[in-house]
Amino acid sequence: MSYPSLAPFVMKRPWLQKIFKPLSNWYANTAGYRQLGLRADDLIIEENEETILALQRLPPQASYDRVYRLRRAIQCSLRHKLLPKEEWTKPEEDVPYLTPLIEKIRAQEKEKADLDAMTIVKNH
Known part of the structure; x- marks a missing residue:
């Protein structure tokens, strides 16, 4: 499921970037995942x-790094x-390393659905 995003609108306007970039960094730091x-x-x-498909398409090193980060975060969480x-x-x-793959998979699925729904009309 896709959610609407204001990011493209903000990224095209430098004055909005100056306002929202520090705010987005503050929010990401406050979220605690970093x-x-x-x-x-x-x-x-x-x-x-x-x-699941995107995770299967990850290169081996990126997949290993992801698992390492997740395990290390779980250990930190258990130790408080x-x-x-x-x-x-x-x-x-x-x-982003996973989001581009997910977007590519969505585009492929949409293209497949469009091709499956296509009707061919014969002209005599």
């Missing part, structure tokens, strides 16, 4: 079909401690 060494895409729920500040995920490291 203090556990996670990235935003690590928080995507794995129980839908598109995410955060990572040392130097191990926190930095904003420049928090780039």
Whole structure:
């Protein structure tokens, strides 16, 4: 399921970027996932079909890194401690790696549905 986003609108306007960029960084830091060494895409729920397919398409190193980050975050959560500040995920490291694959899978599914719904009309 896709949610509407204002991101493209904001990204096209530099004056809005100046307002929302610090606000978005503050929100991401307040969410707490960066203090556990996670990235935003690590928080995507794995129980839908598109995410499962995207995880299968990840390169081996990216998949290994994801599992490592998740296990380390679970360990921190069980100990009720955060990572040392130097191990926190930095904003420049928090780039989407799973979202592009999910979007590609959605586009492929839409194309397949469009092709399956296509009707061929013969002209005599």
